[in-house]
Every structure is written in structure tokens, then in C-alpha cells.
Amino acid sequence: MIDKLEMFIALAQARHFGRAAEAVGVTQPSLSAAIRQLEDSLGVMLVLRGSRYGGLTPEGERVLQWARRIVADARAMREELRVTRAGLSGTLRLGVIPTALAAAARLTAAFAAAHPDVRITILSATSIAILDDLDALALDTGISYLDNEPLGTKATLPLFEERYALLVREDHVLAARDAVAWAELGEVALCLLTPDMQNRRIVAGLLAQAGVTVAPRIESNSTIALLGQVLAGGWATILPLGAAEAFLSHGPLRALPLTDPDARHRVGLIAPAREPQLPLVAALLAEAGRMVR
Template sequence: MKIRWLEYFIAVAEERHFGRAAERLGIAQPPLSRQIKQIEDELGVLLFNRGRSQVTLTQAGEKLLERGQQITAMLEEAQLEARRIGQGAEGRLRIGFVGSSTYGVLPNILKSYRRHHPGVALGLFPMNNAGLRSALIRREIDVAIARPKLDDAEIVSRQLVEERLVVALSDTHPLAQKRSLRLRDLRDEVTILYPERPRPSFADHVLELFRADGGEPRERIFAMDVQTAISLVSVEVGGAIVPESVGSAERKGICSVALDNPEATTAVSVNTRIDDQSVHVKQFVDIALKVSRRPL
């Protein structure tokens, strides 16, 4: 049965009058009567008892009315949901992010997005840059928060913030009381780098900065991510070069020292597929750019 036929039937069944039903539908009565007869012929049942003074439903008509009202209600709900999703008021958004971004601008972006779009379900997935790039291209996530950015012809990258790098040390380290250091001052110290794989990564960026300032650290240890690196610092394994937002986060037994190297910076970016024009992604990027321009 066609949806339009169901609407004709429901109008007659609710009005109990062909003339009023035709007026409600905005059509003439004879075509409506013919349409109802066609429905009955197709179903092979009588839906209405047609008396001289009134129209009543048969048992088959009563059941069809019950089910038909449920179907039309579901259709209206589906249309409303589709419209709200299309407008970005409902639906879901999958966000991948590097762990270090949780120390800086990302929490404020998420809070602002949830406040403006409470009906959208957020999926959050921590990954390194290689994982973010792969997941974004394979459409496993919709947005990637990367450091510093994702380089790919299929991806649009927009910088959110740039920040200084600092060295995180245990508060018992001999250099912990210094106001500032250069990377060359750390060449003889154990340096914790992250991640070890896949490469190139943030670890390679740090090593390049060391080379530019006179050479690589003589002893290095690789950690899986920034959280692991900070944990190793706290138990006096060595020092780690981290974004200022990570170094400034309060953690017992750890302090951060500024780096005098002018080029010792990093950035956080929001990355999306170049072909993704969905309203959810656009709204998230807009909010991310606005929030990142405010003071933290």
C-alpha cells in the first residue's frame, strides 16, 4: 500500500465522512471515494460500512486505522529526526585526538560544543598522528585534533593554537631550579621521547630541535605517549620535552623549565576530510576556531 493511500484512508476513518475527509485532504470527494474503493479492492477486504447517514469502520478498517496511525507517526518522527540531524541538532560526531591536546584547548572546545549542541553524541578516540590520519581517511572518525597537523592531500588542516615547548623534570633534578635552559644543556641528560612508533613523530621534531642546537641527546628512552613520558619523569627516569600546556599542569614531583630556543614550539590543529561537508563537522570546526582564539 502506498503512503498516500494510507493518508486517504486515515482521513476518512478519522472523519467518518467522505466529504469532510476530502475537504481535509484538499481534493474532490469522487476521486477520494474511488481511491478508497481501490484500496479495498487491492486488500480484498471491506474497510468501511457505508450507510445512508453515517460511515463506520469494519473490524479490518479498525485494525488498519490503528496500524496506519502508528506508521504515519513513525514517518513524521523519522522526518523530524532526519531534519534535526541535517541541521546538526542531533546525530553523532567522532573525534580523534592526540593525548597532549587534553592538557590544552581540547577540553574547552568539547565543553563549548556540548553546550551549543547537546543533542549530538560525541565519540572520543585517543590516537597518535599516524592513527589519526589513517582513521580520518578511512572515515572511522570525522574530526582529528593533531599535533602539529596531518599532512595529506585528502585532509584540510587548520591551526588552533601554537605554544612553546618546555622541559619537564622531576623536582629533585639538579636543573629543576633553573629559570630557563637551552636544549644543548640537556645533551648529557636522559631524554624521554615519544612516541617510538610510528615515525616520523613528535619525537623526531624534538630530535631535530636538539640537532639545531648542537647535537642529539646522548641517552634517550622512548615512551608510548605523553602520559607515559610524564610518569617516567615523575619517578626520576629522565627529562621530557613537552608542550607548555602539558608542563604547566599540576603534578606532584614534576616541574617545568622554559626553553630559550626560539624555534622550540609546537601547534595543535583541527583536521577534516576535504570532501566532508557535513553540518556536524562544520559546526565543530567553527567552535574549535572560536574557542582557540580565546585566552585559556
């Protein structure tokens, strides 16, 4: 039953029989047969079928919630038994919003030093994608905003507060300033993160609050790309100070705190709310707690 539920979860995530079969390492006919067997055993139709995948039935949506819970519990049980035999090892899958990658590096470096047999996969993702992948069991934990997206039922651990700065090259007209007010940015050539990024939505809200309308000519989902535009000259970008500080000691960059308001947003670890936690997740939460303290 567990293997069939895992295939069903993969199908719901991929929304395509072929891609789901590839994700779980079986042939498409094998996956289709497993889904039909699951439907027969439960006595309900789970998937709308036509010439291609047509989505889940209402019963399928409900079964998906149970499937994620059952599969997560089964994985946690297997992992706990494996750790009891062999110690903490395996791969921790961590999703991180782009503006928190520097903070994630400090945490994962400490975690890797404390647990040398654990491998870590760090994936840059939007806050919404992190929540979706946690629900779909595609991630073990994430680092994201704690007070802007509806998190649902999640365990959280605050790590730091995000504060914002205007990043300019040292020859920019504003570079000599000690700080810049949000209301002054209306005439500044800005390149910003793409609208699917929560940071961009936060920045847009703060600009609107200051009466500034911005339609950036350059957008990217990469902070590195934005800083590259600033270094090329003529452009400015808005990033959290923590995301920018790694670049301030190299090259001609200035970070000017943005004021009126001095906005702050909490960023932290997010994990499924379960007890007991996966051993790898519990160990990461413990390491993060030590760093915060």
C-alpha cells in the same frame, strides 16, 4: 551499491576478510559475496585473492578513492536530512595527538555544552594514523600538527602554537633554572615519546639542530607514562607546555622553557575538505572558531 562500497572500504582498511566482516556486522561469506558482486558490476578485479587477502589491484586502488568519496557523500546526505528532522545529535569521532589532549578537552567541553544531544568519542592517535583514519572514514575530524605532515586535501583550522619545555622533578639538578637551551640536554637522562609520534620527530630534529644525540632508555606513546617516570625521580622529559600545564599544579613538577631555538609548531583541527561538511564537523569547526576568536 553503497553498502557494497562500504564493505569494500572496510576490507581495504582491515586487510583481512574476517576482520572487515566483523567491522561492518556481516558474515565473512556475505562480505566476500558483496565484493565479488561489486567486481562483477564494475567489470574489474578489485582484490588479489589467494589463501588470504592479498591486497588491492591497481583498479581496486582507484575504486577505493571513488568509494570513499561516494560513501562520504551518502553519509553526509543522510546525516543532513536526519539533523533537519531531529536536530544535531549522533556521535562525533575525534582523533587527537597525545600532546593536544588537554586542548581537545577544552574544545569538546564547550562543544558538549552547546550541543547536549551529541556524543563524542575521543581517540588518542599519531598524526599519521589520524590522517589515515580520516581518509578511511573511520574518524570525522582530528586535532594534529598543521605544518609537519603532508595533509593532502584537508580543511584546517589553527587552534594554538605548541612550545616546548623540559619537565623535571623539583629536586632535579636543573629545577632551579628559569630556562634550558636545547644544546644542554646531551647529558640529561631523557624519557621521550616513541619515534612513531610526530612530537618525537620534532624533538629529535631540534636536538639534532643543537648538536645533541639522544638515545633514550625509556620511550612511551603516553604522556602520562613519561610524567610518571619524571615523578619517580632521576628522569626528565620534553613535552609541549600545553600538555604539561595540567600536571604542574599537582605534585613536585617544574616546566623549564627550552630555548635556542624557541621552537613553535601549529596544531589545529583537520577535517576532510568537502562542501557541505558533515553537520557535526561543521558545528565543531564553528565552536573551535569561536574559541580561537
